[in-house]
Amino acid sequence: MAVNWFKYASPQTFYPLAGRLVPLFWLLAIVLGAIGLYIGFFVAPTDFQQGESYRIIFIHVPAAWMSMVIYVVMAAWAGLGLVLNTRLSSMMATALAPTGALMTFLALWTGALWGKPTWGTWWAWDARMTSELILLFLYIGFMALQAAIDDPRRADKAGAILALVGVVNVPIIYFSVKWWNTLHQGASVSLTRAPSMANAMLLGMLIMALAFWAYSIGAALLRVRSVILERERHAGWVRELPPG
Amino acid sequence: MQWESVGQFFAMGGYGRFVWGSYAVTAAVILIEVATLVRRHRTLRRRAGRSTATDSNGSSP
Amino acid sequence: MGAAFVAVFRRDILQAWRRRADWLNTLFFFVIVVSLFPLGVGPEPEPLRTMAPGILWVAALLAAMLSLQRMFGDDFADGTLEQLILAPQPLPWLALAKIAAHWLLTGVPLTLLAPVLGLQFGLEGEPLFVLVAALLLGTPCLSLIGAVGAALTLGVRGGGVLVALLVLPLYIPILIFGAGAVAASAAGISAAPHLSLLAAGLLLALALAPWATAAALRVAAE
Numbered sequence: 001m002a003v004n005w006f007k008y009a010s011p012q013t014f015y016p017l018a019g020r021l022v023p024l025f026w027l028l029a030i031v032l033g034a035i036g037l038y039i040g041f042f043v044a045p046t047d048f049q050q051g052e053s054y055r056i057i058f059i060h061v062p063a064a065w066m067s068m069v070i071y072v073v074m075a076a077w078a079g080l081g082l083v084l085n086t087r088l089s090s091m092m093a094t095a096l097a098p099t100g101a102l103m104t105f106l107a108l109w110t111g112a113l114w115g116k117p118t119w120g121t122w123w124a125w126d127a128r129m130t131s132e133l134i135l136l137f138l139y140i141g142f143m144a145l146q147a148a149i150d151d152p153r154r155a156d157k158a159g160a161i162l163a164l165v166g167v168v169n170v171p172i173i174y175f176s177v178k179w180w181n182t183l184h185q186g187a188s189v190s191l192t193r194a195p196s197m198a199n200a201m202l203l204g205m206l207i208m209a210l211a212f213w214a215y216s217i218g219a220a221l222l223r224v225r226s227v228i229l230e231r232e233r234h235a236g237w238v239r240e241l242p243p244g
Numbered sequence: 245m246q247w248e249s250v251g252q253f254f255a256m257g258g259y260g261r262f263v264w265g266s267y268a269v270t271a272a273v274i275l276i277e278v279a280t281l282v283r284r285h286r287t288l289r290r291r292a293g294r295s296t297a298t299d300s301n302g303s304s305p
Numbered sequence: 306m307g308a309a310f311v312a313v314f315r316r317d318i319l320q321a322w323r324r325r326a327d328w329l330n331t332l333f334f335f336v337i338v339v340s341l342f343p344l345g346v347g348p349e350p351e352p353l354r355t356m357a358p359g360i361l362w363v364a365a366l367l368a369a370m371l372s373l374q375r376m377f378g379d380d381f382a383d384g385t386l387e388q389l390i391l392a393p394q395p396l397p398w399l400a401l402a403k404i405a406a407h408w409l410l411t412g413v414p415l416t417l418l419a420p421v422l423g424l425q426f427g428l429e430g431e432p433l434f435v436l437v438a439a440l441l442l443g444t445p446c447l448s449l450i451g452a453v454g455a456a457l458t459l460g461v462r463g464g465g466v467l468v469a470l471l472v473l474p475l476y477i478p479i480l481i482f483g484a485g486a487v488a489a490s491a492a493g494i495s496a497a498p499h500l501s502l503l504a505a506g507l508l509l510a511l512a513l514a515p516w517a518t519a520a521a522l523r524v525a526a527e
Binding site: 026041042045046051052053055056059060063098099102105106109110113114116117215219222223225226229230233238239241242243 | 246247253256257258259262263265266267269270273274277278281282284285288289290291292293
Binding site for chain 1: 450453464485509
């Protein structure tokens with residue numbers, strides 16, 4: 001088993017494998033997304049409290065989940081790359097960061113658009129939204145650090161240290177923001193309480209989350225293909241790739 | 245089916261601009277990411293092929 | 306090991322003493338930033354008093370952050386850093402000595418200055434003591450976490466802005482508990498929970514930050 005695993009840890013063997021997986025994951029994302037949206041718009045009933053505006057959760061919640069999952073996965077790949085010195089793991093971390101940042105942005109954007117009709121304000125300094133904003137800062141810091149370092153190996157290691165420090169900090173930040181939020185009752189609105197969800201709503205949300213998951217994997221795999229080509233452009237196997 | 249007409253579907257019970265604003269931006273962000281990723285990979289792949297070509301001329305470093 | 310710690314610590318303090326102006330600038334920066342707020346939001350005492358903890362803490366955060374680049378910058382430029390890495394003593398320990406020197410040079414003066422500025426904002430009595438206590442617990446965290454960012458950005462393009470981008474999000478819990486302690490005390494609530502959380506944060510940072518800093522220094526010196 002272990003041998004099998006490590007075979008794909010080399011960029012040369014992983015590059016074609018990723019190429020085969022990308023369309024697969026994206027096809028999965030399209031199918032799941034279509035099912036999820038159908039359930040979300042045509043099966044799930046109107047919410048008796050929020051009306052139709054709640055239908056934003058079918059993208060808001062999956063984006064928010066992915067933003068957090070991707071950060072943890074990214075830190076895990078980066079840490080693996082730092083400890084085992086495997087180039088491919090570090091490349092995966094680099095490839096995941098932009099997609100994670102986009103998911104964070106989407107969670108914030110859709111959160112604001114959901115907040116306006118639901119609580120009457122685009123932005124509330126609520127624990128979840130504030131943490132999400134800080135998560136966006138962490139992604140930006142990771143990408144900025146890697147972009148500022150020319151030597152890719154150094155960029156990998158520096159990024160890994162930052163990602164690991166960040167991952168230790170994320171729960172502390174979340175806790176502190178929550179604490180801060182409960183102390184300032186005046187500014188808070190009771191928005192975290194989800195409406196009692198009909199089964200169809202929950203199902204639609206879960207399927208959409210899987211669709212986002214599949215999309216993110218596909219996007220990261222395609223980006224890692226580019227990263228591999230960039231970093232290994234002087235390697236013989238890259239030069240011998242058939243055009244296409 | 246809860247929508248009696250297409251217009252009703254797009255109105256989203258008066259919340260149309262919020263719901264469609266969210267979905268439109270999400271779709272746009274995903275499409276832009278896909279387009280950039282595909283283009284970036286295609287460019288790099290082409291360049292990889294070209295480096296072979298220049299190599300055979302013996303002019304590349 | 307103790308001797309090495311003291312040697313690194315003394316060396317940093319001496320170097321800073323030779324360039325006093327640099328370190329004084331950090332303190333002036335702190336005072337100026339704090340003084341800008343009343344000019345921006347107006348001189349009414351009541352809003353200023355409620356904002357004072359936040360203003361003082363944000364200014365302390367920025368001042369501590371601005372001084373981070375000097376923590377390893379000169380050593381990186383003149384090759385001392387490589388000597389430290391090659392030294393027989395463990396690098397996290399030596400990094401901790403440099404962090405301690407940084408704290409003594411920025412954190413302690415900031416802590417001493419803060420109550421004076423607090424008076425300008427109408428803080429009196431117990432909140433001022435809590436401010437000092439919170440800064441005493443919080444500023445070492447700023448130096449510890451900041452050291453990681455400073456080490457990561459050594460010799461990197463645009464290091465100054467980058468350090469801010471990396472370090473400021475990580476400072477948020479310190480800001481929340483530090484400013485929260487003063488605000489709680491000003492509101493007549495016990496600040497003890499905030500201060501205990503700050504102390505817990507300090508212990509955690511003490512346990513982890515020197516290792517992360519050492520790892521980052523090794524990466525930078527490669």
